[in-house]
Amino acid sequence: MIRFILFLLARLAVGSVCLLTAAYATLNCSTFAFDMFIRPQLFPWITSFVNWHHIWSFGAFALSVPTLATAFGWRAANRGRQRWAFLSAVAYAVAVGACVARLFYSPLLPTLWGDWRSLPVAVAALVPLVWLSVIDHLVASPLNMRRRWSYRPAAGQGRLLLACTIAGGSIWAGHLVLAACSAPPSGDEVRVWLVTAVWTLALTAGASAVVYAVLGTKLAAAARSRRPWWWHHLLAVMLAALAISEFLRRAVLPTISVPPLPAATVAVMAGISLAALGAGLAVRRPLRRLSGRSTAPAAPPGGVSRWAAPAAALLALPWLTSGLPGLLAPWDWAFVGQRLLIICETACALTLAMRLARERAVHRNSPHLALVPPLAALALLVAVPHAALRMAGWTGDRRIEPASAFEQHAAAIPLFRFAADLLVARPGFDGEYYRFLQARAAGNTDPLSIPEMAFPTTASRAEGRRPDIYLFVIDSLRRDYLSPYNHAVTFTPSIEAFSHGSFVFGNAFTRHGATQLAAPSIWAGAAVVRGVLAPGFERLNALEAFVNAEGYRLAINDFTVASYLRSTTSATFLDPGIPSVDTDLCRNLDSLVAYLDGSASDSRPVLAYLSPMNLHILRTRGGGGRDSAGDSRGFYPPYVSALKRIDACFGNFVSALKARDRYDNSIIVLTSDHGDSLGESGYWGHATWLFPEVIRLPLVVHVPDALREMVTTDLSRLAFTSDLVPTLYALRGHRVDHIGQPYGAPLFVPKTCVVEDDRRRSSFLLTSSYGAAFGLLRRNGRQLYVTDLVERREFAYDLTRGPLGRPGQVSPEMRRLNERIIRQEVEAIEGFYRFRGPARNPAEGGKTGARASASSCGEGGF
Amino acid sequence: MGDLGSAYEASGELARAEEAYRRALALDPDFADLRLRLGTLLLRRGDAAEAEAEATQALRVQPNRQALLELQQASRKTRLGASR
Numbered sequence: 001m002i003r004f005i006l007f008l009l010a011r012l013a014v015g016s017v018c019l020l021t022a023a024y025a026t027l028n029c030s031t032f033a034f035d036m037f038i039r040p041q042l043f044p045w046i047t048s049f050v051n052w053h054h055i056w057s058f059g060a061f062a063l064s065v066p067t068l069a070t071a072f073g074w075r076a077a078n079r080g081r082q083r084w085a086f087l088s089a090v091a092y093a094v095a096v097g098a099c100v101a102r103l104f105y106s107p108l109l110p111t112l113w114g115d116w117r118s119l120p121v122a123v124a125a126l127v128p129l130v131w132l133s134v135i136d137h138l139v140a141s142p143l144n145m146r147r148r149w150s151y152r153p154a155a156g157q158g159r160l161l162l163a164c165t166i167a168g169g170s171i172w173a174g175h176l177v178l179a180a181c182s183a184p185p186s187g188d189e190v191r192v193w194l195v196t197a198v199w200t201l202a203l204t205a206g207a208s209a210v211v212y213a214v215l216g217t218k219l220a221a222a223a224r225s226r227r228p229w230w231w232h233h234l235l236a237v238m239l240a241a242l243a244i245s246e247f248l249r250r251a252v253l254p255t256i257s258v259p260p261l262p263a264a265t266v267a268v269m270a271g272i273s274l275a276a277l278g279a280g281l282a283v284r285r286p287l288r289r290l291s292g293r294s295t296a297p298a299a300p301p302g303g304v305s306r307w308a309a310p311a312a313a314l315l316a317l318p319w320l321t322s323g324l325p326g327l328l329a330p331w332d333w334a335f336v337g338q339r340l341l342i343i344c345e346t347a348c349a350l351t352l353a354m355r356l357a358r359e360r361a362v363h364r365n366s367p368h369l370a371l372v373p374p375l376a377a378l379a380l381l382v383a384v385p386h387a388a389l390r391m392a393g394w395t396g397d398r399r400i401e402p403a404s405a406f407e408q409h410a411a412a413i414p415l416f417r418f419a420a421d422l423l424v425a426r427p428g429f430d431g432e433y434y435r436f437l438q439a440r441a442a443g444n445t446d447p448l449s450i451p452e453m454a455f456p457t458t459a460s461r462a463e464g465r466r467p468d469i470y471l472f473v474i475d476s477l478r479r480d481y482l483s484p485y486n487h488a489v490t491f492t493p494s495i496e497a498f499s500h501g502s503f504v505f506g507n508a509f510t511r512h513g514a515t516q517l518a519a520p521s522i523w524a525g526a527a528v529v530r531g532v533l534a535p536g537f538e539r540l541n542a543l544e545a546f547v548n549a550e551g552y553r554l555a556i557n558d559f560t561v562a563s564y565l566r567s568t569t570s571a572t573f574l575d576p577g578i579p580s581v582d583t584d585l586c587r588n589l590d591s592l593v594a595y596l597d598g599s600a601s602d603s604r605p606v607l608a609y610l611s612p613m614n615l616h617i618l619r620t621r622g623g624g625g626r627d628s629a630g631d632s633r634g635f636y637p638p639y640v641s642a643l644k645r646i647d648a649c650f651g652n653f654v655s656a657l658k659a660r661d662r663y664d665n666s667i668i669v670l671t672s673d674h675g676d677s678l679g680e681s682g683y684w685g686h687a688t689w690l691f692p693e694v695i696r697l698p699l700v701v702h703v704p705d706a707l708r709e710m711v712t713t714d715l716s717r718l719a720f721t722s723d724l725v726p727t728l729y730a731l732r733g734h735r736v737d738h739i740g741q742p743y744g745a746p747l748f749v750p751k752t753c754v755v756e757d758d759r760r761r762s763s764f765l766l767t768s769s770y771g772a773a774f775g776l777l778r779r780n781g782r783q784l785y786v787t788d789l790v791e792r793r794e795f796a797y798d799l800t801r802g803p804l805g806r807p808g809q810v811s812p813e814m815r816r817l818n819e820r821i822i823r824q825e826v827e828a829i830e831g832f833y834r835f836r837g838p839a840r841n842p843a844e845g846g847k848t849g850a851r852a853s854a855s856s857c858g859e860g861g862f
Numbered sequence: 863m864g865d866l867g868s869a870y871e872a873s874g875e876l877a878r879a880e881e882a883y884r885r886a887l888a889l890d891p892d893f894a895d896l897r898l899r900l901g902t903l904l905l906r907r908g909d910a911a912e913a914e915a916e917a918t919q920a921l922r923v924q925p926n927r928q929a930l931l932e933l934q935q936a937s938r939k940t941r942l943g944a945s946r
Contacts, residue, residue, distance in 0.1 A: 503925070506892075712927040716892030752928045757895055780890070 004286050010063040014128065015277050017060035020049060021125035022270065024109060026253070028118035029262040031516070038114065041579075050110050054103040061100045064132060065093055070139045085138035092131050119262045126273035133273075136280030156219050159357040161212055161373060166314070167353035168208030171345065172201055174318025175415050185409070192399045195388050196409035199402055202380040203419040209377035210423070211350065214239065237279045245271025251339045254441075255688060255790050257770045310355040317352070321345045338414045345415070381423065403812050421792045433819050438789055440826050441772030448833050450536040453524060454739045455729050459549050462733035466550060466605040467704050468666045469728065470592075473522060473558075473721075474585065474646065475515060476615040476686065477672035479508075479698035480803035481635060481643055489635075491644045494651025495670065499700050502668070505747065507781045508699035508719040510674050513690045514769035518673035518721065519560035519611065525725030527742035527765065529833045537564045542725045543609075544569055550732055552607040555595050557588045560611070574610070581619065585612035586649035593656050614642045617676055617685040636678040667731065668702040671721055680804060688771020690786045692797055692805040695766055695775065697721065701747065707731060711748040718759040718781040723747050742829055765825035774826065776818050785810075785818040794818075864896045871899070876907055894920040894930070901933050910940035 024046065027033040041047045049056065071089035074082040112118055176197055185193035218239065222232040249267035258266070324341055385402040392401045399405060410416040483489040484499035485506070511527040512518040520533045525542040538544065544565055547554050554571040556562055559580035565571055574591040575583065588610045596606065613619060620638040650670070657663040675694045677683035686694045699719055703711070711731075722744035729736045730746035737746055749755055759780050766775035772789035784797040784805065796814060797805035867882035883900040887893060901916035914937035921930050 709926070712924055714894060714924050716894070716923045751926045751931075754895070754929070755924060755927075757893070760890070760893070782890075 001286060004284070007067050007284060008281060010067050011132070011277065011281060014060045014064045014067075014132070015274075017056050018125050018129050018273070019270075021053065021057070021109065022122045022266065024050060025112060025118045025122035025125060026258060026262070026266050027256065028112045028114050029122065029266070030256050030258040031114065033256040033258070034114040039580075053109040054100070054107050057100045057103050060128075061096055064096075064128065067132070068092065068135055068139075071135050081138050085135055088131070088135045088138060092128070092135065096128050096131075119265060122262070122266050123269050126269050129273040130276045133276035133280035136284050140283035157216050159354065160215055160219065163350060163353035163357040164208040164212040164215075165353075165373065166356055167211075167346070167349040168204045170314045170353070171318055171349050171415065172204035174315065175322070175413055176200060178318060178322050179409065179413055183409070191397070192405050193409055195384075195391075195400045195402070195405040199384050199388065199406060200410050200413075200416045200419075202377070202384045203416060203423055205373075205377040206381045206423045207346075207419045209374035211346075213374050233279065233283075237275045240278065241268075241271040241275035243271070244274050247339070247343065252336050254772060255336055257688075307356050310352040314349060314352045314356070317345060317349055339418060342415050342418050398811075401812065403815075404809065407809055417793070430815075430819060433823065434787075434789060434792070436823060437774055437787060437826065438772060440830065441774075441789060448529070448531050448534070448536070450532060450534075450539050450833065453526075453540045453542040453545060454743055455525065455542045455545065455726070455736055456734045457545055457549050459551065460733040464706070465665060466552070466732070467707070468605050468662055469552070469607040470666060470668045471522075471607070471609045471724070472585070472650070472668070472670045473519070473609065473611040474615060474670070474672050475611055475613045476617060476620075476674065476676040477643075477698060478615075478639075478675045478678070478693060479696055480693070481639065482698050484700060485698060486803060491640055492647045494647045494654065495700070497651065498654055498668075498670065498702065502700050502702040503713055503715060503747075505699040505701065505713075505719045506715050507717060508671065508697045508721070509695050509764075509766070509777060509781060510672075510697055510721050511764070512767055512769055513674055513688075513694050513771075513773065514686050515560055515611075515673050516769035517767065518769065519558065522673065522721045522724055523561045524722070525729075525744050526722055527720075527767075527829060529767075529829055530769075532833065533560065533564060535564070537561070538566050541565070543607075543728070546725065546728055546732075547607050551604055553599075553602065553604045555592060555606055555608040556610075557583055557591075558609055558611045559583070570604075574608075581613055581616065583612045583614075585610065585614055585646045588612055589649050589653040589656075593653065596660065596662070611673065612646070614646050615639060615676070620678075621684065639676075639678060665704050666702065667704070667707075667728070669724060670698065670700040671724070672697050673721065688768055688773060688790050689788055690766050690768055690773045690775040690784075691795070692784060692799060693803075695777075695784070696799070696803075701727075703731065703748070710751060712751040712753070712755065713748045714755040716780075717755060717757070718764070718777065719747055720744055720764070742832055763821045763825065765822060765829060774822050776822050776825070778818075778821075785814065785822075787819070787822060864893065864899070867896075867899065871903060876903060879903055880907075892923050894924040894927070897923075898930055898933060901930075901937065905933065905937055905940065908940075910937045910944065913937040914941060 024038075027037055037043065037046070068089040071085040074086040077083045077086055108121065112121060180193070218232070218235045222228045222235060225231040245267040248270055249263055253263040253267060321341055321344075388400055388402045388405065392398055399408065406416075406420065410420075479485040481489060481492070483492045483496040484504045510518045511521050516533065517528055517530065520537065520540075521528050523543045524532075524537075524540045526540070528540075532540065541561070541564070544554075546552070548566075548569060552570075554565075554569060555574055556565075556571055557574040562571070562573065572595060574588055574595065578584075578587075592608055592610070599606075620636070620642055654663065654668075657666060657668075674686050675696055676686050677689070677691055677693055680691065680693055683689065683691065699721070722742075723746065724744070726736045726739070726744045727747040730748060737749070739745075757780075762778075764777045766777060766786075767773070773786060774789075775784060775786040777784055782798070782800050784795075784799055786795040786797075788795065794810045794815060796808045796810045796818075798808055799805040864883065864886045867879045867886060870876070870879035870882055880900065880903055883896055883903065886896050887900065890896070897916045897920035901913040901920070904910075904916065905913035914934055917930050917934035917937060921927065921934065924930060
């Protein structure tokens with residue numbers, strides 16, 4: 001047994017190195033994961049693993065070779081299985097040894113940089129696991145395997161049915177009781193709650209029936225073969241591989257935006273290798289301890305002590321697992337852990353139920369009778385929603401419609417949601433719509449055709465001194481943490497003072513969650529699509545065109561768009577050499593002031609674009625300081641601490657501008673590219689979702705006094721960061737208010753003009769940069785609807801209620817309406833960026849959105 | 863609702879128009895254009911003080927807008943004239 005434990009440890013070590021290598025290479029397959037984790041070297045232990053990868057690989061190889069000692073011992077064998085085992089082991093030692101030796105000569109992982117080699121490396125890293133498993137199967141004796149998997153098919157099926165019933169029933173009852181305890185139904189809610197209970201019973205019965213059908217089919221298929229023990233093993237490995245690969249492909253890899261082809265390839269390979277690893281360990285496991293249990297006839301029914309422990313564990317399981325999602329919540333990608341937890345819970349429940357079933361005498365059952373439970377579950381799945389709908393019709397109580405009842409009482413329970421997603425895609429769920437969005441989110445295979453931007457490229461004829469322009473796009477800055485937007489905030493006095501002489505836009509949003517699209521959207525002055533930030537982006541770069549046309553010099557600290565600027569653009573990069581994640585507003589501002597002083601004799605105006613990362617979740621999470629003001633008012637202390645610091649620096653910069661007599665002739669914009677979830681509903685960060693705190697932004701704009709007298713605006717109108725560049729064009733006297741979606745529109749119009757109320761009537765598509773999440777802002781930003789494909793959920797918010805809005809129930813009508821508009825808007829913007837005709841008409845961009853976000857202004861100008 | 867108010871106003875049903883504007887503003891209090899329409903209507907009906915209040919409130923949302931400034935000025939003038 002000790003030998004086996006050593007063998008097991010060695011194999012697990014080898015498996016860990018192979019899986020880590022594959023995981024690192026897979027991260028390189030995703031632009032998002034590469035930018036988020038690899039490029040900023042976010043986790044030191046990953047960097048350390050990569051730097052020492054050749055040593056780790058050698059260690060794994062050195063550990064794996066002794067585990068093949070049996071195969072090497074068959075050197076003299078001339079034919080048959082033993083000969084093949086020996087040859088395979090030698091081939092393994094030579095081939096893998098050569099690869100490891102090459103890694104010493106030329107390390108591979110440190111040179112992976114998000115390039116095409118990532119996928120082959122991810123696949124190749126898993127090959128040794130499969131190879132070792134093949135050798136293990138050749139080494140294991142057929143007698144060992146035959147004895148291990150001997151069984152009696154009929155009794156096995158009967159017990160399986162009983163076990164599935166017990167497992168399904170116990171987890172359904174457990175979670176339902178938990179749900180009732182956490183939110184007890186009261187008064188007239190009882191009827192809705194009962195519908196939910198029956199509906200979730202149907203879902204759980206359906207899931208149990210599927211498990212029974214799959215495992216039962218496996219048993220039956222193996223029983224019909226000539227070598228049942230062999231087929232039993234092979235089918236078990238295939239099922240495990242399929243389950244692992246599907247879990248990775250559907251639940252894990254999309255959350256880090258791995259493109260579909262690499263995701264499918266890595267998932268399949270990982271599924272095969274992990275299942276093979278487990279199978280290899282299983283066949284090499286000594287049989288002695290198992291032989292009595294496996295080969296003996298079914299044990300007779302035991303006493304209370306035999307079934308009490310598994311029964312108690314089964315009852316406790318839902319209670320134990322219900323607390324774990326809360327523990328997982330502070331971690332990013334908690335929902336992946338949640339899904340894994342559900343699978344583990346189900347597997348544990350089934351294992352415990354099998355132990356219970358083993359204690360029951362199960363008589364040979366008829367194969368026809370075995371079909372009854374799955375058919376009953378199917379009937380229940382079909383009948384319950386129909387019955388509930390009819391009942392809702394009779395009683396006029398819409399709350400007992402399956403969709404509403406489920407959303408109200410069961411959608412928050414991960415187990416039921418998961419079962420609904422798997423089996424019926426939830427009542428009211430439109431699978432075709434989800435597939436449509438999934439295909440768009442995964443990346444359209446048609447190449448982009450990046451258009452020429454629609455703004456004027458000639459210098460304006462506006463008279464007077466051109467103002468300096470300072471754009472502060474502070475990554476992850478939340479508006480409810482700023483005093484102009486929240487009176488409870490006391491820690492941003494400088495921004496408060498700045499806001500007094502400025503326009504504070506109260507209804508500003510980003511069109512995109514996360515920087516990868518949000519930043520290009522600002523520069524383009526338009527909503528964008530994935531893939532737009534690539535060579536060719538310069539055609540769409542309206543801010544750069546503005547800089548060049550108006551004769552500005554650009555001072556920039558930005559890591560998203562900077563590398564796509566034209567070489568002819570006069571740009572000075574502030575604080576070069578500092579990794580993007582470490583960019584600091586205070587340092588940037590010191591450098592900017594030094595730059596202004598150093599170039600005081602240059603008559604050209606300055607346009608500065610700074611996007612510091614002080615408040616990014618990577619900086620504030622788990623680090624930063626503690627701030628008493630934050631603690632006492634429910635703000636996130638590390639965030640408050642970082643914000644206080646940059647507020648002071650911002651105040652100093654405004655003072656520096658005033659001291660240099662530049663402030664009164666400056667346009668200063670304080671905003672962010674996106675917000676951040678700081679623990680709301682258990683979410684942290686902004687990468688893959690579109691919650692109100694992520695898409696709602698601060699937007700404070702200071703314009704020179706002379707200009708201020710000439711303009712008006714609507715501070716309550718829905719504003720986007722993509723409106724900033726059109727605003728700059730308009731403030732320089734260009735006419736840009738006739739350009740329609742996906743372009744933005746000027747925030748200011750001449751004071752004699754009317755700011756159109758078109759945004760009160762239009763719908764605006766929001767997309768996440770990395771995750772498959774699509775949102776719709778309607779009614780001047782008062783209503784938000786989000787389809788989150790990562791979580792397979794819909795959210796609806798009333799944004800008039802509080803800084804974070806109030807989540808509402810998604811009714812079938814609301815779902816239908818929003819899904820239709822989202823679909824239209826996605827098609828419209830895809831059409832815009834993939835148009836092949838001779839010319840585009842931006843005004844045709846949105847089918848339901850504003851044709852042109854214009855002001856009724858005639859030919860008037862500033 | 864705002865459009866309904868305008869329709870009533872066009873047909874001379876000022877009381878109904880006012881009611882429609884107020885209902886619309888209850889749903890969307892920051893809709894400055896509606897306040898302008900309501901303020902103008904109120905001034906026509908001789909309620910200068912309330913018209914001025916509407917203009918002032920709308921100017922918080924649409925600062926500097928010429929039409930609102932004019933409404934505010936006209937209301938104030940009417941109100942002061944009446945008080946003399």
